[in-house]
Amino acid sequence: MIRVxxxxxxxxxYNTEQTCCGQPAFxxxxxxxxxxxxxKFLQDFPGTEYIVSPSASCTGFVRNYYPELFIDSSYNRExxxxxxxxxxxxxxxxxMLHFEDFNASLPGKATYHDSCAALRExxxxxxxxxxxxxxxxxxxxxMEDVETCCGxxxxxxxxxxxxxxxxxxxKVNHALKTGAEYMISTDLSxxxxxDGYIRHKGLPLRTLHIADVLASGW
Numbered sequence: 276m277i278r279v280x281x282x283x284x285x286x287x288x289y290n291t292e293q294t295c296c297g298q299p300a301f302x303x304x305x306x307x308x309x310x311x312x313x314x315k316f317l318q319d320f321p322g323t324e325y326i327v328s329p330s331a332s333c334t335g336f337v338r339n340y341y342p343e344l345f346i347d348s349s350y351n352r353e354x355x356x357x358x359x360x361x362x363x364x365x366x367x368x369x370x371m372l373h374f375e376d377f378n379a380s381l382p383g384k385a386t387y388h389d390s391c392a393a394l395r396e397x398x399x400x401x402x403x404x405x406x407x408x409x410x411x412x413x414x415x416x417x418m419e420d421v422e423t424c425c426g427x428x429x430x431x432x433x434x435x436x437x438x439x440x441x442x443x444x445x446k447v448n449h450a451l452k453t454g455a456e457y458m459i460s461t462d463l464s465x466x467x468x469x470d471g472y473i474r475h476k477g478l479p480l481r482t483l484h485i486a487d488v489l490a491s492g493w
Contacts, residue, residue, distance in 0.1 A: 285372070290319050329484065334392075335393075365402040369406065378492070379409070385483075388425060390461055416454070418453050451479075
């Protein structure tokens with residue numbers, strides 16, 4: 276992701292002390308515990324610079340749930356500020372930098388998975404597809420029920436394993452029906468879940484994050 280941002284003309288700083296955005300604890304019902312992690316996130320990313328995340332899930336959580344967590348807090352100003360500065364990777368490239376062609380190359384057929392966070396939390400739909408359309412040699416084919424959840428959902432995959440696996444099975448089979456060699460997404464959490472299922476079944480499909488695709492061939 277850093278390589279791609281630098282190619283687009285950005286000066287990138289990476290804080291090696293950063294940790295989690297706080298979403299896992301929040302989603303598991305530990306709201307007060309999650310606030311401690313969220314406070315660290317606020318402290319890790321001060322100032323007025325843009326924050327670019329390779330995860331729509333993290334981006335959506337910071338934008339949409341930090342205001343709720345810190346509504347009557349001394350961190351209210353920082354929360355409002357950070358919500359305006361944080362962007363998911365593909366959204367930032369297309370809508371802020373207006374940079375779509377990285378001269379990337381990846382021969383083959385691919386299908387794109389819309390993560391729930393990207394689609395519903397961040398309203399991202401066309402941005403990844405615009406970027407992938409510029410990748411030389413890559414044929415993008417839409418799968419059936421492309422907007423359906425992959426079944427991960429964080430702790431959902433643990434608490435409701437059988438349902439989670441059934442949803443992964445459906446998603447992977449829809450991808451295979453397109454004849455795709457690659458399944459691409461903006462969220463590594465989805466890709467981790469799907470890749471685990473694919474490897475377990477020994478299926479001929481490879482998962483890739485969009486940053487890896489855009490950094491291919493140069």
